[in-house]
Amino acid sequence: MTVAPAARINALPGAREQLLEATSQLMREGDVIDISLAELSVRSGLNSALVKYYFGNKAGLLKALLDRDWQAIVTSVDALVHKEDWDAETKMRRHISKVVDTFFAVPYLNPLTLRMVRESSESEARRIADCYLAPMYRAYESMIGEGVRQGLFRAIDPQLFYFTVTGAVDRFFAARLVLKHCFDQDTLTERHRDRYREHVIDIIMAGILAR
Protein backbone atom coordinates (compact mmCIF):
# COMPACT_ATOMS: atom_id res chain seq x y z
CA MET A 1 0.00 0.00 0.00
CA THR A 2 1.16 3.52 -0.69
CA VAL A 3 1.02 6.31 1.82
CA ALA A 4 -1.95 8.54 1.11
CA PRO A 5 -1.58 12.31 1.47
CA ALA A 6 -2.43 13.55 4.96
CA ALA A 7 -5.34 15.68 3.73
CA ARG A 8 -7.06 12.63 2.31
CA ILE A 9 -6.35 10.52 5.37
CA ASN A 10 -7.84 13.23 7.55
CA ALA A 11 -11.11 13.02 5.72
CA LEU A 12 -11.93 9.35 6.37
CA PRO A 13 -14.99 9.22 8.61
CA GLY A 14 -14.80 6.64 11.39
CA ALA A 15 -11.34 5.44 10.43
CA ARG A 16 -9.92 5.90 13.92
CA GLU A 17 -12.67 3.76 15.49
CA GLN A 18 -12.33 1.23 12.67
CA LEU A 19 -8.61 0.80 13.38
CA LEU A 20 -9.28 0.32 17.09
CA GLU A 21 -12.01 -2.22 16.43
CA ALA A 22 -9.87 -4.16 13.95
CA THR A 23 -7.01 -4.21 16.50
CA SER A 24 -9.41 -5.50 19.13
CA GLN A 25 -10.68 -8.26 16.84
CA LEU A 26 -7.18 -9.41 15.89
CA MET A 27 -6.12 -9.63 19.53
CA ARG A 28 -9.26 -11.48 20.49
CA GLU A 29 -9.09 -14.01 17.67
CA GLY A 30 -5.35 -14.64 17.91
CA ASP A 31 -5.27 -14.62 21.71
CA VAL A 32 -2.29 -12.28 21.44
CA ILE A 33 -1.30 -8.70 22.16
CA ASP A 34 1.33 -8.58 19.43
CA ILE A 35 -0.33 -7.73 16.16
CA SER A 36 1.42 -6.39 13.09
CA LEU A 37 0.49 -3.22 11.24
CA ALA A 38 0.34 -5.30 8.05
CA GLU A 39 -2.33 -7.58 9.55
CA LEU A 40 -4.17 -4.55 10.83
CA SER A 41 -4.15 -2.97 7.40
CA VAL A 42 -5.58 -6.12 5.81
CA ARG A 43 -8.26 -6.56 8.48
CA SER A 44 -9.38 -2.94 8.59
CA GLY A 45 -9.05 -2.35 4.87
CA LEU A 46 -7.24 0.86 5.77
CA ASN A 47 -3.80 2.16 4.94
CA SER A 48 -1.43 1.51 7.81
CA ALA A 49 -0.16 5.10 7.49
CA LEU A 50 -3.40 5.99 9.28
CA VAL A 51 -1.99 4.42 12.45
CA LYS A 52 0.78 6.99 12.40
CA TYR A 53 -1.73 9.72 11.61
CA TYR A 54 -4.17 8.95 14.41
CA PHE A 55 -1.96 7.33 17.04
CA GLY A 56 1.65 8.33 16.32
CA ASN A 57 2.86 4.72 16.45
CA LYS A 58 1.85 1.23 17.52
CA ALA A 59 2.33 2.03 21.21
CA GLY A 60 -0.11 4.93 20.73
CA LEU A 61 -2.60 2.58 19.08
CA LEU A 62 -2.40 0.16 22.02
CA LYS A 63 -2.84 3.02 24.48
CA ALA A 64 -5.93 4.23 22.61
CA LEU A 65 -7.40 0.71 22.66
CA LEU A 66 -6.71 0.41 26.39
CA ASP A 67 -8.44 3.76 26.91
CA ARG A 68 -11.41 2.78 24.75
CA ASP A 69 -12.03 -0.50 26.55
CA TRP A 70 -11.40 0.75 30.08
CA GLN A 71 -13.48 3.89 29.71
CA ALA A 72 -16.49 1.77 28.80
CA ILE A 73 -15.94 -0.39 31.88
CA VAL A 74 -15.38 2.45 34.32
CA THR A 75 -18.44 4.35 33.06
CA SER A 76 -20.61 1.26 33.39
CA VAL A 77 -19.36 0.39 36.89
CA ASP A 78 -19.84 3.96 38.00
CA ALA A 79 -23.46 3.96 36.80
CA LEU A 80 -24.05 0.67 38.62
CA VAL A 81 -22.62 1.92 41.91
CA HIS A 82 -24.94 4.92 41.77
CA LYS A 83 -28.16 3.00 41.08
CA GLU A 84 -30.16 4.21 44.07
CA ASP A 85 -32.97 1.68 43.86
CA TRP A 86 -30.82 -1.48 43.77
CA ASP A 87 -29.45 -3.20 46.86
CA ALA A 88 -25.82 -4.29 47.07
CA GLU A 89 -26.56 -7.91 46.21
CA THR A 90 -28.35 -6.94 42.99
CA LYS A 91 -25.50 -4.60 42.07
CA MET A 92 -22.84 -7.22 42.72
CA ARG A 93 -24.66 -9.91 40.72
CA ARG A 94 -25.06 -7.52 37.82
CA HIS A 95 -21.44 -6.44 38.11
CA ILE A 96 -20.01 -9.99 38.00
CA SER A 97 -22.24 -10.76 35.05
CA LYS A 98 -20.81 -7.72 33.26
CA VAL A 99 -17.25 -8.72 34.07
CA VAL A 100 -17.87 -12.06 32.35
CA ASP A 101 -19.29 -10.28 29.30
CA THR A 102 -16.33 -7.93 29.23
CA PHE A 103 -13.69 -10.64 29.33
CA PHE A 104 -15.59 -12.52 26.68
CA ALA A 105 -15.63 -9.44 24.44
CA VAL A 106 -12.09 -8.18 25.18
CA PRO A 107 -10.15 -11.16 26.58
CA TYR A 108 -6.86 -9.38 25.93
CA LEU A 109 -7.62 -6.55 28.33
CA ASN A 110 -5.77 -7.82 31.37
CA PRO A 111 -2.60 -8.88 29.56
CA LEU A 112 -2.70 -5.60 27.63
CA THR A 113 -3.09 -3.58 30.83
CA LEU A 114 -0.23 -5.40 32.56
CA ARG A 115 1.97 -4.91 29.55
CA MET A 116 1.18 -1.21 29.22
CA VAL A 117 1.86 -0.68 32.92
CA ARG A 118 5.12 -2.59 32.60
CA GLU A 119 6.37 -0.91 29.45
CA SER A 120 5.18 2.65 30.07
CA SER A 121 6.89 5.53 31.79
CA GLU A 122 6.28 5.93 35.50
CA SER A 123 3.77 8.75 34.83
CA GLU A 124 1.80 6.81 32.21
CA ALA A 125 1.68 3.76 34.48
CA ARG A 126 0.38 6.02 37.21
CA ARG A 127 -2.26 7.45 34.84
CA ILE A 128 -3.50 3.95 33.97
CA ALA A 129 -3.68 3.08 37.67
CA ASP A 130 -5.45 6.34 38.56
CA CYS A 131 -7.93 6.36 35.67
CA TYR A 132 -8.84 2.70 35.44
CA LEU A 133 -7.66 0.54 38.31
CA ALA A 134 -8.33 2.91 41.21
CA PRO A 135 -11.98 3.58 40.13
CA MET A 136 -12.59 -0.19 40.00
CA TYR A 137 -11.17 -0.59 43.46
CA ARG A 138 -13.29 2.29 44.80
CA ALA A 139 -16.40 0.74 43.21
CA TYR A 140 -15.67 -2.53 45.03
CA GLU A 141 -15.13 -0.66 48.26
CA SER A 142 -18.45 1.12 47.81
CA MET A 143 -20.50 -1.96 46.81
CA ILE A 144 -19.08 -4.15 49.56
CA GLY A 145 -19.38 -1.41 52.20
CA GLU A 146 -23.01 -0.94 51.20
CA GLY A 147 -23.67 -4.68 51.32
CA VAL A 148 -22.16 -4.93 54.79
CA ARG A 149 -24.23 -1.98 56.05
CA GLN A 150 -27.37 -3.54 54.54
CA GLY A 151 -26.58 -6.78 56.38
CA LEU A 152 -26.29 -8.62 53.07
CA PHE A 153 -22.54 -9.23 52.83
CA ARG A 154 -19.90 -10.49 55.18
CA ALA A 155 -17.10 -7.99 55.84
CA ILE A 156 -14.48 -8.90 53.23
CA ASP A 157 -11.46 -7.04 51.93
CA PRO A 158 -12.48 -5.15 48.72
CA GLN A 159 -8.95 -5.13 47.29
CA LEU A 160 -8.48 -8.88 47.64
CA PHE A 161 -12.02 -9.47 46.45
CA TYR A 162 -11.31 -7.45 43.31
CA PHE A 163 -8.41 -9.79 42.50
CA THR A 164 -10.56 -12.82 43.20
CA VAL A 165 -13.34 -11.76 40.84
CA THR A 166 -11.24 -10.55 37.94
CA GLY A 167 -8.85 -13.48 38.30
CA ALA A 168 -11.59 -16.08 38.33
CA VAL A 169 -13.03 -14.64 35.14
CA ASP A 170 -9.82 -13.66 33.38
CA ARG A 171 -8.24 -17.08 33.68
CA PHE A 172 -11.17 -18.76 32.03
CA PHE A 173 -10.94 -16.66 28.94
CA ALA A 174 -7.15 -16.65 28.81
CA ALA A 175 -7.23 -20.41 28.80
CA ARG A 176 -8.65 -21.24 25.41
CA LEU A 177 -5.56 -23.26 24.60
CA VAL A 178 -5.99 -25.31 27.72
CA LEU A 179 -9.61 -25.91 26.85
CA LYS A 180 -8.55 -27.06 23.44
CA HIS A 181 -5.91 -29.56 24.50
CA CYS A 182 -7.36 -30.62 27.80
CA PHE A 183 -11.06 -30.70 27.13
CA ASP A 184 -11.22 -30.95 23.34
CA GLN A 185 -13.21 -27.75 23.07
CA ASP A 186 -11.94 -25.82 20.12
CA THR A 187 -13.55 -22.47 20.67
CA LEU A 188 -15.04 -20.49 23.44
CA THR A 189 -18.68 -20.07 22.58
CA GLU A 190 -21.47 -17.94 23.97
CA ARG A 191 -22.77 -21.10 25.60
CA HIS A 192 -19.50 -21.45 27.51
CA ARG A 193 -19.76 -17.81 28.50
CA ASP A 194 -23.29 -18.26 29.81
CA ARG A 195 -22.40 -21.44 31.69
CA TYR A 196 -19.39 -19.80 33.26
CA ARG A 197 -21.35 -16.67 34.14
CA GLU A 198 -23.85 -18.75 36.05
CA HIS A 199 -21.10 -20.73 37.81
CA VAL A 200 -19.00 -17.76 38.85
CA ILE A 201 -21.95 -15.69 40.10
CA ASP A 202 -23.12 -18.72 42.06
CA ILE A 203 -19.76 -19.40 43.73
CA ILE A 204 -18.83 -15.81 44.43
CA MET A 205 -22.22 -14.66 45.72
CA ALA A 206 -22.35 -17.70 48.00
CA GLY A 207 -18.86 -16.68 49.11
CA ILE A 208 -19.77 -13.17 50.20
CA LEU A 209 -23.42 -13.31 51.26
CA ALA A 210 -24.05 -13.17 54.98
CA ARG A 211 -25.70 -16.32 56.23
Place this chain on the structure above:
Amino acid sequence: MTVAPAARINALPGAREQLLEATSQLMREGDVIDISLAELSVRSGLNSALVKYYFGNKAGLLKALLDRDWQAIVTSVDALVHKEDWDAETKMRRHISKVVDTFFAVPYLNPLTLRMVRESSESEARRIADCYLAPMYRAYESMIGEGVRQGLFRAIDPQLFYFTVTGAVDRFFAARLVLKHCFDQDTLTERHRDRYREHVIDIIMAGILAR
Protein backbone atom coordinates in the same frame (compact mmCIF):
# COMPACT_ATOMS: atom_id res chain seq x y z
CA MET B 1 33.08 -17.64 29.48
CA THR B 2 34.70 -20.40 27.50
CA VAL B 3 33.05 -23.65 26.63
CA ALA B 4 34.26 -26.37 28.95
CA PRO B 5 34.97 -29.84 27.56
CA ALA B 6 31.96 -32.14 27.69
CA ALA B 7 33.70 -34.63 30.01
CA ARG B 8 34.19 -31.93 32.62
CA ILE B 9 30.65 -30.58 32.23
CA ASN B 10 29.31 -34.08 32.71
CA ALA B 11 31.00 -34.35 36.09
CA LEU B 12 29.37 -31.32 37.79
CA PRO B 13 27.16 -32.64 40.55
CA GLY B 14 23.78 -30.92 40.82
CA ALA B 15 24.41 -28.59 37.89
CA ARG B 16 21.17 -29.53 36.13
CA GLU B 17 19.06 -28.74 39.21
CA GLN B 18 21.08 -25.57 39.79
CA LEU B 19 20.29 -24.32 36.29
CA LEU B 20 16.59 -25.04 36.74
CA GLU B 21 16.50 -23.30 40.11
CA ALA B 22 18.36 -20.24 38.77
CA THR B 23 15.92 -20.07 35.83
CA SER B 24 13.01 -20.26 38.25
CA GLN B 25 14.42 -17.46 40.41
CA LEU B 26 15.05 -15.17 37.44
CA MET B 27 11.49 -15.63 36.17
CA ARG B 28 10.04 -15.06 39.61
CA GLU B 29 12.04 -11.93 40.35
CA GLY B 30 11.65 -10.36 36.93
CA ASP B 31 8.00 -11.36 36.52
CA VAL B 32 8.93 -12.62 33.05
CA ILE B 33 9.27 -15.82 31.08
CA ASP B 34 11.94 -14.48 28.76
CA ILE B 35 15.29 -14.86 30.40
CA SER B 36 18.64 -14.78 28.61
CA LEU B 37 21.28 -17.49 28.82
CA ALA B 38 23.78 -14.77 29.78
CA GLU B 39 21.69 -13.82 32.84
CA LEU B 40 21.28 -17.47 33.69
CA SER B 41 25.02 -18.03 33.52
CA VAL B 42 25.66 -15.09 35.88
CA ARG B 43 22.96 -16.13 38.33
CA SER B 44 23.85 -19.82 38.43
CA GLY B 45 27.59 -19.30 38.27
CA LEU B 46 27.62 -21.99 35.60
CA ASN B 47 28.82 -22.02 32.02
CA SER B 48 25.89 -21.50 29.67
CA ALA B 49 27.20 -24.37 27.53
CA LEU B 50 25.69 -26.57 30.23
CA VAL B 51 22.23 -25.57 29.03
CA LYS B 52 23.01 -27.15 25.69
CA TYR B 53 24.51 -30.17 27.42
CA TYR B 54 21.58 -30.86 29.74
CA PHE B 55 18.61 -29.43 27.84
CA GLY B 56 19.61 -29.17 24.17
CA ASN B 57 18.53 -25.52 23.96
CA LYS B 58 16.51 -22.88 25.78
CA ALA B 59 13.20 -24.46 24.80
CA GLY B 60 14.43 -27.69 26.40
CA LEU B 61 15.34 -25.78 29.56
CA LEU B 62 11.86 -24.27 29.76
CA LYS B 63 10.29 -27.67 29.20
CA ALA B 64 12.40 -29.17 32.02
CA LEU B 65 11.36 -26.36 34.36
CA LEU B 66 7.71 -26.87 33.46
CA ASP B 67 8.13 -30.59 34.19
CA ARG B 68 9.92 -29.94 37.48
CA ASP B 69 7.27 -27.56 38.80
CA TRP B 70 4.22 -29.47 37.55
CA GLN B 71 5.45 -32.86 38.75
CA ALA B 72 5.73 -31.50 42.28
CA ILE B 73 2.16 -30.16 42.08
CA VAL B 74 0.62 -33.29 40.58
CA THR B 75 2.36 -35.55 43.12
CA SER B 76 1.16 -33.40 45.99
CA VAL B 77 -2.44 -33.18 44.74
CA ASP B 78 -2.52 -36.91 44.15
CA ALA B 79 -1.37 -37.60 47.73
CA LEU B 80 -4.05 -35.22 49.01
CA VAL B 81 -6.85 -36.85 47.03
CA HIS B 82 -5.89 -40.24 48.46
CA LYS B 83 -5.78 -39.18 52.13
CA GLU B 84 -8.32 -41.65 53.47
CA ASP B 85 -8.84 -40.06 56.86
CA TRP B 86 -9.62 -36.53 55.64
CA ASP B 87 -13.06 -35.37 54.56
CA ALA B 88 -13.57 -33.41 51.35
CA GLU B 89 -13.75 -30.05 53.09
CA THR B 90 -10.41 -30.58 54.83
CA LYS B 91 -8.86 -31.69 51.54
CA MET B 92 -10.19 -28.70 49.64
CA ARG B 93 -9.04 -26.19 52.27
CA ARG B 94 -5.59 -27.73 52.27
CA HIS B 95 -5.54 -27.79 48.47
CA ILE B 96 -6.42 -24.11 48.06
CA SER B 97 -3.81 -23.22 50.65
CA LYS B 98 -1.24 -25.16 48.61
CA VAL B 99 -2.29 -23.45 45.38
CA VAL B 100 -1.57 -20.09 47.03
CA ASP B 101 1.85 -21.30 48.16
CA THR B 102 2.58 -22.65 44.70
CA PHE B 103 1.74 -19.42 42.88
CA PHE B 104 3.76 -17.51 45.43
CA ALA B 105 6.77 -19.76 44.83
CA VAL B 106 6.42 -20.13 41.04
CA PRO B 107 4.26 -17.20 39.84
CA TYR B 108 5.42 -17.75 36.27
CA LEU B 109 3.88 -21.22 36.03
CA ASN B 110 0.61 -20.33 34.36
CA PRO B 111 2.08 -17.99 31.74
CA LEU B 112 4.86 -20.53 31.13
CA THR B 113 2.34 -23.34 30.69
CA LEU B 114 0.18 -21.33 28.30
CA ARG B 115 3.24 -20.36 26.30
CA MET B 116 4.57 -23.91 26.09
CA VAL B 117 1.17 -25.19 25.00
CA ARG B 118 0.94 -22.42 22.42
CA GLU B 119 4.46 -22.80 21.02
CA SER B 120 4.85 -26.57 21.16
CA SER B 121 4.02 -29.19 18.59
CA GLU B 122 0.57 -30.72 18.77
CA SER B 123 1.98 -33.85 20.45
CA GLU B 124 3.95 -31.93 23.08
CA ALA B 125 0.91 -29.74 23.83
CA ARG B 126 -1.09 -32.93 24.25
CA ARG B 127 1.58 -34.36 26.59
CA ILE B 128 1.42 -31.24 28.79
CA ALA B 129 -2.36 -31.46 28.89
CA ASP B 130 -2.33 -35.20 29.65
CA CYS B 131 0.45 -35.15 32.26
CA TYR B 132 -0.35 -31.97 34.14
CA LEU B 133 -3.71 -30.43 33.33
CA ALA B 134 -5.84 -33.56 33.11
CA PRO B 135 -4.63 -34.91 36.52
CA MET B 136 -5.55 -31.58 38.13
CA TYR B 137 -8.98 -31.73 36.59
CA ARG B 138 -9.46 -35.34 37.75
CA ALA B 139 -8.39 -34.37 41.27
CA TYR B 140 -11.05 -31.64 41.30
CA GLU B 141 -13.63 -34.07 40.01
CA SER B 142 -12.71 -36.52 42.76
CA MET B 143 -12.63 -34.01 45.64
CA ILE B 144 -15.87 -32.32 44.63
CA GLY B 145 -17.65 -35.63 43.97
CA GLU B 146 -16.57 -36.82 47.41
CA GLY B 147 -17.74 -33.59 49.05
CA VAL B 148 -21.14 -33.84 47.37
CA ARG B 149 -21.53 -37.50 48.47
CA GLN B 150 -20.52 -36.53 52.01
CA GLY B 151 -23.20 -33.83 51.98
CA LEU B 152 -20.54 -31.15 52.47
CA PHE B 153 -20.46 -29.48 49.05
CA ARG B 154 -23.06 -28.22 46.66
CA ALA B 155 -22.98 -29.89 43.26
CA ILE B 156 -20.73 -27.63 41.21
CA ASP B 157 -18.93 -28.13 37.91
CA PRO B 158 -15.33 -29.30 38.63
CA GLN B 159 -13.94 -27.95 35.37
CA LEU B 160 -15.33 -24.46 35.89
CA PHE B 161 -14.36 -24.60 39.55
CA TYR B 162 -10.78 -25.42 38.57
CA PHE B 163 -10.66 -22.23 36.50
CA THR B 164 -12.19 -20.23 39.32
CA VAL B 165 -9.63 -21.36 41.90
CA THR B 166 -6.51 -21.11 39.80
CA GLY B 167 -7.66 -17.84 38.27
CA ALA B 168 -8.43 -16.21 41.59
CA VAL B 169 -4.97 -17.09 42.86
CA ASP B 170 -3.00 -16.62 39.66
CA ARG B 171 -4.22 -13.13 39.01
CA PHE B 172 -3.15 -11.93 42.41
CA PHE B 173 0.41 -13.01 41.92
CA ALA B 174 0.59 -11.94 38.30
CA ALA B 175 -0.45 -8.47 39.33
CA ARG B 176 2.55 -7.19 41.22
CA LEU B 177 2.80 -4.24 38.88
CA VAL B 178 -0.78 -3.30 39.54
CA LEU B 179 -0.16 -3.54 43.26
CA LYS B 180 2.80 -1.26 42.86
CA HIS B 181 1.08 1.49 40.90
CA CYS B 182 -2.38 1.18 42.29
CA PHE B 183 -1.79 0.41 45.92
CA ASP B 184 1.78 1.62 46.46
CA GLN B 185 2.92 -1.82 47.54
CA ASP B 186 6.31 -2.44 46.08
CA THR B 187 6.71 -6.14 46.63
CA LEU B 188 4.59 -9.14 47.29
CA THR B 189 5.54 -10.30 50.76
CA GLU B 190 4.79 -13.42 52.74
CA ARG B 191 2.36 -11.31 54.73
CA HIS B 192 0.42 -10.59 51.50
CA ARG B 193 0.48 -14.27 50.70
CA ASP B 194 -0.90 -15.21 54.09
CA ARG B 195 -3.60 -12.54 53.94
CA TYR B 196 -4.64 -13.60 50.48
CA ARG B 197 -4.60 -17.27 51.46
CA GLU B 198 -7.03 -16.59 54.26
CA HIS B 199 -9.27 -14.47 52.00
CA VAL B 200 -9.41 -16.89 49.11
CA ILE B 201 -10.05 -19.95 51.29
CA ASP B 202 -12.79 -18.01 53.06
CA ILE B 203 -14.57 -16.90 49.87
CA ILE B 204 -14.23 -20.13 47.96
CA MET B 205 -15.16 -22.48 50.79
CA ALA B 206 -18.21 -20.35 51.55
CA GLY B 207 -18.96 -20.58 47.83
CA ILE B 208 -19.03 -24.36 47.68
CA LEU B 209 -20.11 -25.54 51.12
CA ALA B 210 -23.65 -26.84 51.40
CA ARG B 211 -25.76 -24.72 53.70
